[in-house]
Amino acid sequence: MKSSNEYILHLDFGADGILKDPDNIEKTHKDKNPELMYIWTGHPEFVNQRVVDIIESVGLFILAIDVFKLVPENDTWVVHSDVGLWDRQEDSVKINWIYGNQQSPMIFYKPKDPSKYEIRALPLFTTFIADPVLKQITEQGKTDSKYVYYDHNNVEEIYQGLVGFPSLVQSGVPHTVRLIGEEPRYCISAIIGDKSEPFKPATFSNAASKLQQYWLQ
Ligand SMILES: [Fe+2]
Numbered sequence: 001m002k003s004s005n006e007y008i009l010h011l012d013f014g015a016d017g018i019l020k021d022p023d024n025i026e027k028t029h030k031d032k033n034p035e036l037m038y039i040w041t042g043h044p045e046f047v048n049q050r051v052v053d054i055i056e057s058v059g060l061f062i063l064a065i066d067v068f069k070l071v072p073e074n075d076t077w078v079v080h081s082d083v084g085l086w087d088r089q090e091d092s093v094k095i096n097w098i099y100g101n102q103q104s105p106m107i108f109y110k111p112k113d114p115s116k117y118e119i120r121a122l123p124l125f126t127t128f129i130a131d132p133v134l135k136q137i138t139e140q141g142k143t144d145s146k147y148v149y150y151d152h153n154n155v156e157e158i159y160q161g162l163v164g165f166p167s168l169v170q171s172g173v174p175h176t177v178r179l180i181g182e183e184p185r186y187c188i189s190a191i192i193g194d195k196s197e198p199f200k201p202a203t204f205s206n207a208a209s210k211l212q213q214y215w216l217q
Pocket residue numbers: 080081082171175
């Protein structure tokens with residue numbers, strides 16, 4: 001088994017987060033999935049450039065930013081690993097900032113039968129896709145954003161922990177989040193690329209070692 005900080009590694013970028021103005025969360029681009037929103041990385045209205053600069057200063061960059069919202073009416077994500085457009089199921093990395101409800105853990109699982117999974121597309125539309133080359137967003141009528149779904153009966157819990165402000169998270173391992181309490185939880189989730197391999201996502205260990213000076217001890 002991996003050690004605990006190979007699933008969630010807390011970082012310290014200073015007090016301010018990725019959002020320029022946290023009160024603007026609900027003004028970010030709405031996806032047609034009611035619980036999803038999207039921020040274009042180059043959108044100065046939403047993004048705190050100081051944090052973007054920190055990430056870029058160590059040789060990483062933000063490929064895209066998703067906003068995931070959990071509310072009492074929709075309080076749990078399915079168990080999944082993030083493959084997105086990538087084909088690296090076991091290892092992918094995001095930097096997540098939690099706004100609002102910070103008491104809801106991210107739970108990681110091991111599939112009992114790893115051969116049993118489904119590749120699923122997001123159920124409705126992902127409206128905006130970032131183009132890292134053209135640095136613009138394209139409106140998409142149809143989603144090409146995918147994830148690997150696991151049935152709850154086919155997984156056993158291996159680790160759970162709180163996501164911080166921010167934390168590096170291992171999103172290639174099956175995981176979910178369950179809301180605890182009534183307060184909405186917003187997860188601002190940056191998909192991280194490596195400048196030396198701009199068309200592939202960074203791995204967790206690579207991003208962790210590049211960000212070592214920012215580990216929260
Ligand atoms: Fe995920």
